[in-house]
Amino acid sequence: MEPFFTFLSHYWWLAFPLMGVAGGAARAWEKNARGRHKRRLEILQAKSELKAAKTGAAAISPQASDATAGSSPLARVLQSHDDITARWLEYELDVGKMIAYPAMSDGRQPLTAAFLRAKRAADGLRPDSSTAVLTPEQLREYREAVIDYEAAFDVAERDARRLKDSGFTDAERRRLDTAQQLLRTAVDTAATPAERQLAYRRVREELDGLLSISDEAIDTLERRVALELPSHATERPDARS
Structure with a gap:
């Protein structure tokens, strides 16, 4: 035990930063625990x-509940x-x-x-x-x-x-706003096919790296944009890499 006490006599000051680290870890754990508890509540x-809403609806309108x-x-x-x-x-x-x-x-x-x-x-x-x-x-x-x-x-x-978009930076929010505006043009039946196709491609470019969009969502969007888009417009991001 003597070497241990000798170490402590020379390096007693390490206790303070270690206490700080332990305190920080405890506070982080407590914060996460509070977050989990809040989500459960x-x-x-x-x-x-x-x-309560379903019970109330059934009491107010039994016929509707018996539909x-x-x-x-x-x-x-x-x-x-x-x-x-x-x-x-x-x-x-x-x-x-x-x-x-x-x-x-x-x-x-x-x-x-x-x-x-x-x-x-x-x-x-x-x-x-x-x-x-x-x-x-x-x-x-x-x-x-x-x-x-x-x-x-x-x-x-x-x-x-x-x-909403509070988890994004200012620059990323501007890209999202631009994509939303372009999307309106892409699905606007009053726009020309060329305008809609250009807007569609720009939407994809603005969202690249910001949102993970499923193939099903892209297929749904493409059906709204036009009857048929050129193959290069419908090409998946992974196909370009």
């Missing part, structure tokens, strides 16, 4: 509001599942919405990541059809997963609409 609150009375409980859950996915696809397939609310397509955003996890969970429990035979426990588990899916989507959507 937001999702729990959204789930509570969602259940699908002929459907099985499983069919109604499947329909809810499809409705949420359709809302999500509006962001995934609409380049204009991607530009306006980029956080909805950014899996690095904590609430978007939580939504995507909830989506995977619901998709994993989804039966093949409304005629599938499920035990009461399986149906309950699937219904709860769909409720979680919808709540997580609502929270992520609210957060994305709050954030």
